[in-house]
Amino acid sequence: MPVILxxxxxxxxxxxxxxxxxxxxxxxxxxxxxxxxxxQTNPHNSDLNGAGIEHNVNIGNSKEISDILNDPDVVKExxxxxxxxxxxxxxxxxxxxxxxxxxxxxxxxxxNTAYCCLILLAKLIQKAVFGELRxxxxxxxxxxxxxxxxxxxxxxxxxxxVQTMEEVFVWVAWFSFLxxxxxxxxxxxxxxEYLSFSPTTPRLMHMKLLSLLGFILFxxxxxxxxxxxxxxxxxxxxxxxxxxxxxxxAIRCLxxxxxxxxxxxxxxxxxxWENRSIYIYYTELxxxxxxxxxxxxxxxxxxxxxxxxxxxASLVICMQLRFLFYEFKRRLNRHQNYRRVVKxxxxxxxxxTEEEIKxxxxxxxxxxxxxxxxxxxxxxxxxxxACLLSWLEQDTSCPTCRMSLSExxxxxxxxxxxDETGDxxxxxxxxxxxxxxxxxxxxxxxxxxxxxxxxxxxFSVEVTHTQLLPHGGARLPAxxxxxxxxxARQVLSVFPHMPVxxxxxxxxxxxxxxxxxxxxxxxxxxxxxxxxLVTRAxxxxxxxxxxxxxxxxxxxxxxxxSVYLFIKKKMLSILTSLLDLHLHWSL
Amino acid sequence: xxxxxxxxxxxxxxxxxLNPPEGIIAGPVNEExxxxxxxLIMGPENTCFEGGVFPARLAFPPDxxxxxxxxxFTCELFHPNIYPDGRVCISILHAPGDDPMGYESxxxxxxxxxxxxxxxxxxxxxxxxxNDESAANVDAAKTWRENRMKxxxxxxKTVRKSLGI
Ligand SMILES: [Zn+2]
Ligand SMILES: [Zn+2]
Numbered sequence: 001m002p003v004i005l006x007x008x009x010x011x012x013x014x015x016x017x018x019x020x021x022x023x024x025x026x027x028x029x030x031x032x033x034x035x036x037x038x039x040q041t042n043p044h045n046s047d048l049n050g051a052g053i054e055h056n057v058n059i060g061n062s063k064e065i066s067d068i069l070n071d072p073d074v075v076k077e078x079x080x081x082x083x084x085x086x087x088x089x090x091x092x093x094x095x096x097x098x099x100x101x102x103x104x105x106x107x108x109x110x111x112n113t114a115y116c117c118l119i120l121l122a123k124l125i126q127k128a129v130f131g132e133l134r135x136x137x138x139x140x141x142x143x144x145x146x147x148x149x150x151x152x153x154x155x156x157x158x159x160x161x162v163q164t165m166e167e168v169f170v171w172v173a174w175f176s177f178l179x180x181x182x183x184x185x186x187x188x189x190x191x192x193e194y195l196s197f198s199p200t201t202p203r204l205m206h207m208k209l210l211s212l213l214g215f216i217l218f219x220x221x222x223x224x225x226x227x228x229x230x231x232x233x234x235x236x237x238x239x240x241x242x243x244x245x246x247x248x249x250a251i252r253c254l255x256x257x258x259x260x261x262x263x264x265x266x267x268x269x270x271x272x273w274e275n276r277s278i279y280i281y282y283t284e285l286x287x288x289x290x291x292x293x294x295x296x297x298x299x300x301x302x303x304x305x306x307x308x309x310x311x312x313a314s315l316v317i318c319m320q321l322r323f324l325f326y327e328f329k330r331r332l333n334r335h336q337n338y339r340r341v342v343k344x345x346x347x348x349x350x351x352x353t354e355e356e357i358k359x360x361x362x363x364x365x366x367x368x369x370x371x372x373x374x375x376x377x378x379x380x381x382x383x384x385x386a387c388l389l390s391w392l393e394q395d396t397s398c399p400t401c402r403m404s405l406s407e408x409x410x411x412x413x414x415x416x417x418x419d420e421t422g423d424x425x426x427x428x429x430x431x432x433x434x435x436x437x438x439x440x441x442x443x444x445x446x447x448x449x450x451x452x453x454x455x456x457x458x459f460s461v462e463v464t465h466t467q468l469l470p471h472g473g474a475r476l477p478a479x480x481x482x483x484x485x486x487x488a489r490q491v492l493s494v495f496p497h498m499p500v501x502x503x504x505x506x507x508x509x510x511x512x513x514x515x516x517x518x519x520x521x522x523x524x525x526x527x528x529x530x531x532x533l534v535t536r537a538x539x540x541x542x543x544x545x546x547x548x549x550x551x552x553x554x555x556x557x558x559x560x561x562s563v564y565l566f567i568k569k570k571m572l573s574i575l576t577s578l579l580d581l582h583l584h585w586s587l
Numbered sequence: 588x589x590x591x592x593x594x595x596x597x598x599x600x601x602x603x604x605l606n607p608p609e610g611i612i613a614g615p616v617n618e619e620x621x622x623x624x625x626x627l628i629m630g631p632e633n634t635c636f637e638g639g640v641f642p643a644r645l646a647f648p649p650d651x652x653x654x655x656x657x658x659x660f661t662c663e664l665f666h667p668n669i670y671p672d673g674r675v676c677i678s679i680l681h682a683p684g685d686d687p688m689g690y691e692s693x694x695x696x697x698x699x700x701x702x703x704x705x706x707x708x709x710x711x712x713x714x715x716x717x718n719d720e721s722a723a724n725v726d727a728a729k730t731w732r733e734n735r736m737k738x739x740x741x742x743x744k745t746v747r748k749s750l751g752i
Pocket of ligand 1: 364365366367368369383384387
């Protein structure tokens with residue numbers, strides 16, 4: 001989108017890249033081979049003999065020393081004049097490896113080969129397990145990839161503040177593996193969700209996907225062992241950083257596995273599994289909450305340890321913390337609502353007796369399955385406990401007759417004439433949506449790389465992009481109210497000072513949280529002064545004295561938010577344009 | 588989530604094949620995805636759409652039947668309650684909860700006791716009796732109200748087109 005130039009750069013195909021890598025690697029191996037060979041065929045550089053012995057002794061390997069003592073001929077490992085290398089090993093091939101890992105261009109070749117192998121492995125897994133990827137899956141992978149890159153970039157240069165090439169190298173290697181597994185998990189999740197749409201998925205497909213998930217989980221354990229080992233040397237902080245990442249990955253993977261198992265069980269068990277949705281609910285709850293809390297701890301740790309207050313990285317991390325906190329709160333709120341509904345149902349709607357169920361002589365109207373036990377509503381309609389629960393979580397009326405079930409004062413149930421057939425009334429149309437215009441925006445972005453690491457470049461980019469806002473509601477599906485509310489809530493969590501009605505109005509035009517946020521950021525959507533707000537006035541009178549202070553806080557928070565969103569967006573778009581390499585091969 | 592939705596959709600499909608209602612055929616587009624359905628709707632008798640066969644697509648959400656599917660005609664249909672792109676605008680296809688515009692009472696909105704069959708029957712009755720108050724297709728509503736002859740002419744053309752004549 002932003003930098004068209006880079007998209008025009010022809011990237012080599014996977015085949016070309018692989019063969020290039022192979023050629024490069026064989027060059028490097030050949031070079032190393034020649035080195036060692038030349039060295040061994042031309043061993044008697046007599047004046048350096050002494051140095052060779054000294055070198056071997058310095059290594060302090062007693063076995064080697066005894067070898068030297070027993071067989072003086074072995075001690076012919078001086079430096080050949082044309083290669084400035086000392087060969088520490090006796091085995092020929094170990095020496096080749098040694099040369100490969102000590103010459104700088106050889107190291108890069110080896111690293112390149114490793115990435116090539118990783119990409120080939122990804123391709124192989126994709127071919128074997130997933131086949132052709134769907135468009136949604138590709139899009140999710142891309143998003144996930146850039147997001148991962150962005151946050152790890154911040155982590156390496158902002159939090160760890162690494163200075164040397166070696167450190168960067170180690171971290172990049174670690175995150176390459178981690179990212180690889182994260183992407184695989186994402187892909188498995190998407191594919192599982194797709195497979196769960198079909199009753200006829202072949203068993204083999206399930207086996208493949210399940211074993212891939214098992215493999216990811218196993219790799220998580222291996223990575224966890226690796227970071228324990230590294231942690232023993234590098235300290236508890238590094239261990240905590242690495243272990244948290246592993247744990248999050250493992251939890252995501254387990255989450256998918258758990259859902260998968262429940263789904264398979266559900267599809268293969270005949271008859272009703274009444275408590276199914278309760279199991280599903282609690283599985284989701286536990287996994288989501290634990291993933292969020294580990295992530296929260298991880299970010300908090302970064303913020304406190306990194307000692308990076310007042311830098312861009314701290315801003316990004318703070319916002320991430322804030323997001324996680326709200327996510328956590330949102331989840332807890334939902335759970336509270338769930339508990340409330342459960343309590344409500346248990347208190348007010350008794351279980352139906354067997355006779356009542358027999359009289360009813362019909363399936364549950366929500367899931368269309370046989371009823372073995374059920375709840376009875378005041379209007380006389382029967383439903384499964386779980387079915388009723390999931391419906392009442394989002395609505396407060398009887399699904400069949402629409403009688404209001406909300407607590408508090410109620411109308412006479414008989415006054416609300418039950419519509420026995422639940423007949424559809426088709427002819428109430430929905431109002432069409434007002435049109436919105438496409439808009440063009442410009443941003444000037446300056447990135448000063450040397451602030452992070454001296455060798456990073458600095459550059460400025462001007463980004464022009466046209467928002468393809470929908471032309472008139474007639475072309476697009478009408479937004480459901482619940483969807484709209486949801487989106488409005490998302491926007492309001494970012495901009496608490498915006499009035500609800502204004503946000504909803506804008507969302508109805510843009511149909512996208514991102515667009516609305518952008519509209520707010522760029523001042524196209526402005527909050528009216530607090531006095532005129534209906535919502536504010538309603539909370540009003542008693543708090544009116546605190547208002548100015550509140551306003552300042554809110555302004556600061558929303559200011560920070562806008563800066564963060566702006567930075568993140570620009571960073572992502574720049575990263576995307578600069579580093580859009582190889583993704584379309586591997587995935 | 589998708590598990591219970593899948594079971595319910597399979598049950599509905601079974602019922603639709605066992606006792607097909609008159610003038611309606613519906614089923615999944617392919618076995619691989621039970622959440623994407625195709626439907627054929629015959630124009631109701633004694634209306635200007637009589638004799639036509641109109642194909643439509645239904646897309647179900649993963650939490651069906653808690654939320655309604657989306658329905659869209661894949662042929663051209665000039666009708667006050669059908670958007671020019673084919674989306675159908677009827678109240679039972681709108682998610683539960685209050686209508687922000689106040690046009691509909693919640694009794695007319697989606698509830699899990701609705702089904703594909705009921706949706707399609709409502710669509711048939713919508714074809715028979717358009718509602719021109721605050722329409723989805725303003726042109727069509729205007730023509731329907733002011734120039735019934737022209738509306739019927741266009742409808743007849745649509746019918747012929749839908750039969751491939
Ligand atoms: Zn049920
Ligand atoms: Zn009822």
